[in-house]
Amino acid sequence: MKFWDELPLGQVTPSKLRDWISALGVTPKRARNLLTPLRSVFEDALNDELIDYNPFDRIALGKLLRQTTKASDYEVDPFASKERATLLEHARADERPMLQFWFNTGLRPGELMALRWAKIDWVGRKARIDRNLVAKTEKGPKTAAGIRDVELNDEAIAALIAQKSATFLAGEHVWNNPRTSAAWETDAQIRKTLWEPLCTRSGVRYRNPYQVRHTFASALLTAGANPWYVAQQLGHVDVQLVFRVYGKFISQDYQRPQAARLRIAIEGQV
Template identity: 80%
Template sequence: MGGERPARDSGSPAPKPGASAREISLPRGVKIREFKTERRLQIAFSFRGVECRELLPPRPITQTAANIAGGLRAEVLRKISEGTFHYADYFPDSPRAKQFDIAGKRIMMRTLLSTQLESYERQVTNKTLSPSTFEGYAKAIKSERMQFWADVALGEATPSKLRDWIGGMGITAKAARNLLTPLRSVFEDALNDELIEFNPFDRIALGKLLRQSSKASDYEVDPFTMAEREALLKAARADEQPMMQFWFATGLRPGELMALRWDRIDWVGSKVRIDLNLVSKTEKGPKTEAGIRDVNLNPAALAALLAQKPASFLAGAHVWLNPRTSTAWEADAQIRKTLWQPLCTRAGVRYRNPYQVRHTFASSLLTAGENPWYVASQLGHVDVQLVFKVYGKFIPQDYQRPAGRLLRAGNE
C-alpha cells in the first residue's frame, strides 16, 4: 500500500515517556507499517518456503504492543519448527492462509488437478459428461506438458507463469485450447472457493497469445487418387473389400461407419440414415443436428452392401464387422491398425490416415462439379463454410463466387 514511512527496527533505544513510536525498540521480524489512515504492527516469517508478512489487529503502537508482537512471532516460529503450526489458527482472515490446507501444507496444483479429474469421473458416472470428452480431459491432465504445474503451489500460479508456459508450448492453437480446458476449470473452482483472489486466465490475452505463439497445423487434406483407390480395393481381402468400397462411396466419419446398422438402409430410396456415431466404445447421436442426415448411395455403395449381406445381415445389427473377430468394430484404432495399415502396405499406396477416405469422398464430388452446399449436407456439416475452408482448392471457380452472385448467374 502507498503512504508508508520507514520505521526504526530492532536495536532502537526504548522510548521515554511521551516519546514517539519511531523510538520504539522493535523485536526482530517486527515492523511498523504506516498507512494514510492508520499504523499497524506487522510480523514476518517463512512457512513452507513462502515468505509471509502478516499485519496484526489495530491497536496503539507502544513498546508493550511491539513486545507482544515479538512474542507472537516467536511462538509462530516455534510451532513451525515443531510441525504443529496451522496458519488459519493464527491468521484466519489472511489471504495467505488460503494457500495452505488444514494440515498446514501448501495447496499444490497437482492436488487440484487430481481433484478435477475425479470430478470429471463423477460426471461420467452421472452421465453429464461423455466418455470421449472425459478421455480428452484425462489425457490433458496426465500429459507431459501439464506436469509443469505438478510442483507449483496454487499461490505461485501467477499470470506471468501461465503466460510463459502457454507461449512456450509450441503446439497448435486447437491443441493448446484442449489442454487448457481442465486447467481453466481448476482456477475457476479455486476462485469460487476463495483460495485465490483472481483467475490467472482473466489477466492474460489468451487469443492474442495463441496467435503469436502457436504453430500452424501441419495436417492437410491429401486425398487418394483414382489409381490409388483402385489399388486399395484390389488389394483388399474379400472380407475387407465391401467396407472399403462403401467407405470411399459415402465418406462417413469412422465412428459413423462403425455404428452403421442394417435397419438404417433405405434400399428403395438408395440412401442411408446416419444418426449414430461410435466414440470411445459408446454409440450416441451426432454432436449437431446437421450430423443426422441421409447420405445418398451410389451404385458402388449399394453393391458393397449387397456383398456384405451374407457376412452380417443375419448376424446382428451392425453392417460392418471386424474380420478378425466377426464382431462389431469397437474403435477406429482397430480399423487403422488391423485393416488400414496392412492394406496400404499390400496395395503399395503411400500411407495417409484413414480419415483421408472422407476427404477423398468430398474432394472427388467437388472436383466433379457438385454443389458445395450438397457436399456439406452429405458430410453432415452445420454449414458450407467448413467445406470452403477445408476443400476450397477442389471447388470449381464458379462456386467460389459469393452466394448472391451464384443465384443471379443461375437466373441469367
C-alpha cells in the same frame, strides 16, 4: 503436462497459465486437446471450493491461441480413382465392403464405426447419420448439421449387400473388425490392423485413413457436384470448410474423362 506436476492448485495463476500455453508450440487443435482436461480440473476445484477463482476465466484463451499456436502442416492429399481401385483390389474379402462404402459416403471414422443396420433406408437409398464414436463412447454430432441422411450410390449399396452375411443378422453395427468379429472401438484399430497393412501390400502411397473423407469430397467437387450438396453430405453448415479443408482438385480424375472425350471426337472425324 509435467509443467504442472506437484504444483498446488492455488499457485496456478493466469500468468503461469498464459506462459505455459504460449510455450506449447503446437497447433490450435492440439492445444485445445491438452487444455480440455486441465480446464476440467479447475472447474471441479472451483466447485469444491478448493480455489477462489478459475484462472482460465481470467485469460483471453481464443486470442492467446491465435497468437501463440502454429498452423497445422496436415495436407489434404486425396486418393485418385486409380489408387482407390488398387486399394479395393488388394483388400481382403472381409475388408473390401467397408472400404468401398467409406469411399462412397465420406463418413467420419467415428460415424462409420457407429453406423447400425437400423439406420439404413434401403428404399430411399440413404443412411441416417446421427451417432459418432469417439474414444470408445458414442455421442451425437457436434452440430445440428451433423445429423443428416447420406445418399447411397450403387457402389455403397453393393457394399452393404456384400456385408449382410457378416453382420446383418446381429442387427447392430454394420461394420466390425474382421479380425475379432466385434464392433470397431477406435479409429486407431482401423488404421493399425486394416489400413496400414492394406497400403503396404497394395503399393499405394500411405496417407492416413481420414484422407478417405477428403477423397470423397474432392472427387465429388472434381466431378462438378454442387458444393452445397457436398457440404450437406459431409455434415457441414456451409461450403466454407468444404473448400478450405476437404475439397482438393484431383487432376488425375479430371484428365481421364477429358482424354476419353478427345479420343472419341478424333475417332469420329476419321
